[in-house]
Amino acid sequence: MQKFLKSWYFKVLCGLAVFCVAIMIRAAASGSSEVFLAQAVSVISQPFLKFSASVTNSVSEFLDRFANAEELYLENQELREQLRQANEKLIGAEQDKRENEQFRSFLGLKETNPDYEFEPATVIGRDSTNRFYSFTIDKGSINGVEPADPVITADGLVGIVWEVGLTYAHVRTVLDISVEAGVYDISTRDSGIVTGDISLSAEGLCKLKYLPRESGIASGNLIVTSGIGGVFPKDLVVGTVKSISVDSSGLSLTAVIVPAADIENVTDVLIIKSFNGQSEGFSESSGEGGETE
Numbered sequence: 001m002q003k004f005l006k007s008w009y010f011k012v013l014c015g016l017a018v019f020c021v022a023i024m025i026r027a028a029a030s031g032s033s034e035v036f037l038a039q040a041v042s043v044i045s046q047p048f049l050k051f052s053a054s055v056t057n058s059v060s061e062f063l064d065r066f067a068n069a070e071e072l073y074l075e076n077q078e079l080r081e082q083l084r085q086a087n088e089k090l091i092g093a094e095q096d097k098r099e100n101e102q103f104r105s106f107l108g109l110k111e112t113n114p115d116y117e118f119e120p121a122t123v124i125g126r127d128s129t130n131r132f133y134s135f136t137i138d139k140g141s142i143n144g145v146e147p148a149d150p151v152i153t154a155d156g157l158v159g160i161v162w163e164v165g166l167t168y169a170h171v172r173t174v175l176d177i178s179v180e181a182g183v184y185d186i187s188t189r190d191s192g193i194v195t196g197d198i199s200l201s202a203e204g205l206c207k208l209k210y211l212p213r214e215s216g217i218a219s220g221n222l223i224v225t226s227g228i229g230g231v232f233p234k235d236l237v238v239g240t241v242k243s244i245s246v247d248s249s250g251l252s253l254t255a256v257i258v259p260a261a262d263i264e265n266v267t268d269v270l271i272i273k274s275f276n277g278q279s280e281g282f283s284e285s286s287g288e289g290g291e292t293e
Contacts, residue, residue, distance in 0.1 A: 113233065115276040119143055121151075123267050124168070132176035132201050133263050134159075139271065140167045148231055148279075150272045156237035156260030157181065157225065158269055169271075173263050174238065175201040182228040183208060183238050190215040191226055194238055194257060204264055205242065211253035217244055223257055230279025233272065 121137035139145050141164050149161040151171050159173035172179050177196040184191040192210040200207055211217060221241045227234030239259040247254045 116272050117274040119271040119273050121269050132173055132196055134172050137169050140165045140169050142166050144273050145169050145271055150232050151269050153261045158261045174206050181232050182226040183223050184226045185217050185221050187221045188216045206257050208255040208257050213252055215253055230277055233275040
């Protein structure tokens, strides 16, 4: 009890009591006790009225939110569905755009070679451990793709289909030492074989071997497929000559070739599924399109 009498709570209460008594005495002397009581009630009740109004508003807002929760949920689901449909349309439009661009790119090639049967494809995977930039495309046997089908871009030869699944296929590029293509120089008409080279592949280059010792081939000359062997159609652009050297035997020349296609970064390709003069079957032994270890 003594602790309470010494506390600041008790002092405040005493102060309020003294203040109220003084006000009451003054009101009684002036004859305005009713006014005083009304004012006192107003002062005392005002905080409670404000608190009550605040609680009422909060409860009202909570009830409104609860009542509208289902409506908001349905609206949210509807917006999600609209967004999903918009994304599907966007993806479809982008795919159509890319395919149209591919067909426009190869339109001239198709007009020049009406016997070609094309299948557009997109690169869907790359083997990061493969030094020759092999990749996987999104078309397979269900699309009529077969091993040994040539793979090109609008710029030129990329490589050859090597393995085929139902909905995908693996492609080896002209940088691969297992891929060989008969070619010729359109300026000199000298022929040879383009294939990969382990050291050159790191620079995105391949080599042209077995050129005649007396060949007049020069840097900048254009190299195209010869069609010999039936794996690649004739006159597909392969690339340009970067440099020429005499091979180790001293009997022929070897040229370094810069591929016309961007082998390392290609994203969309065209598969030539058939053409006049295409050979039947696919050999994994040495020779054009075969494997030479």
